[in-house]
Amino acid sequence: MVVIKQNVIYDSEHDLRTDIYFPNDTSSKTKILVFWHGGGFIRGTKDDCKNLGIKFANAGFMTLIPDYRLAPRNIFPAAHQDARNFIDWLLNSSYTDSDDQKNVVQIGASAGGTLALQLAGFYGFPTVTWSAPVDFYNWMKKHKKVLPSPDARTELGISDPDEIAASFYKYFTVTYIGSNNYEALQELDADSYDYHNLNQLMLINSSHELVELSGVFNFIHFLANSGHEIQLLTLPGSGHAMAYANDYIDESLDFLYQAIKRNK
Template sequence: MTIIKNNIIYDQNHQLATDIYFPNDTTTNTKILIFWHGGGWFRGNKESVKEFGISFANAGFMTFIPEYRLAPKHIYPAAHDDALTFVNWLLESHYTDDDDQKNIFQIGASVGGNMAIYLAGKFGFPTVTWSAPVEFSDWFKNHIDTKPSPVAKEEFGLIDRHQIAASFYKYFAQTYAGTANEAVLAKINAKSFDLTNLGPLLMINSADELTPITSVLDFINYLSTKNLPSQLMVIPGHGHAMDYAKEYLDESLDYLFQIAKRHR
């Protein structure tokens, strides 16, 4: 039976909290998993992914699902700063030992995957992303005429799936960036992150979805030129992140378990 502690404050200044899911047999050797929820940086919460917290705990991970500040009230770099604040809190908390940085793993869904890559570059946490968006500035230059909307079908009468997705992509990126300025958007590009300490990374993406596969392929190629470790799993269809999460949960956890075995 999973034990859950809700609303443990990790940032007093912004009153941000995390939920913690404990496996039955928690010991000092228990691996730690941070799960970053998605929602385009403007919606989503830790409560909505409770079933995943339970699944991760049942798989043997002490699981943390933090909340972070959302746009449009809080624009870039608020969510990324919150993610960094959380990790620093975790490493200094009584939930970890002095050498536990090597025992921390991540899964990030959608924009949560973007944040997970940001942290992986700093701390080396083995990481799995589900449909992480990794590029914005060039995408905006190529979609000048696209109108941003979270509900383009209703607002603009669009019926083409790709046009609706593009409208949403522009909306959430511009909402979090607080602008369509290329220089600001470029800061959220995964290539712009400090990836010096990037650890093992598995990116899972659908072949034709919200996150442009061309940008993901370009990012994987970029990592290879830097001799940084990464794998890409392209799955059929057009589902985004949580659309296929349950189906590929075992593959994600198996990847992390294999990394954990190598780190023993």
């Protein structure tokens, strides 16, 4: 039986909260998993992820699912700052021991995966991402003619699935950045983060993703050239993040279990 503690405030200034899912066998050696929800930095909430929180807790992880500020009300780097603030709060809270940083792992879905990458590089948390967007600057330069829309089928009369996906990708990117500022886009790119402390990293992406996989391949090449270990799992089809999440929970958790063992 999982015990859930809801709406624990981690940032009173912005009224940001987290839900915590406690497994039955909670102890000083309990593994800690932070799950970052997706939604393109514009939507999504911890409340959408209750079933995942329960599954992770049943697998033995004390699981925390935080909210973070969303665009357009809060533009870049608000969500990224919230993610850092959350980890600082967690590591200094009564929910962790002084040496628990080595017991923290992450899973991030979609935009939540982008946030998780930033934290993985800074704190060294073993991390799995589900369809994390990593390429914004180059993609935007190559797709200047794409019209941004949250629902291109209805708003723009577009029927091609790839064009609909590209339109949404551009929409949430511009919305989070707040403009077409290319300098800010470069800062949002995953290859601009500090990866000096990066440990085990697994990227899961569908073969026909929200956008083409070339950006993911370039990101892996960037990390590999810096001497980092990365695993890439490509899935058949066009499912994005939560569309395949339930089918790959076991693979994700097994990767994180093994990473914790290696890091001891």
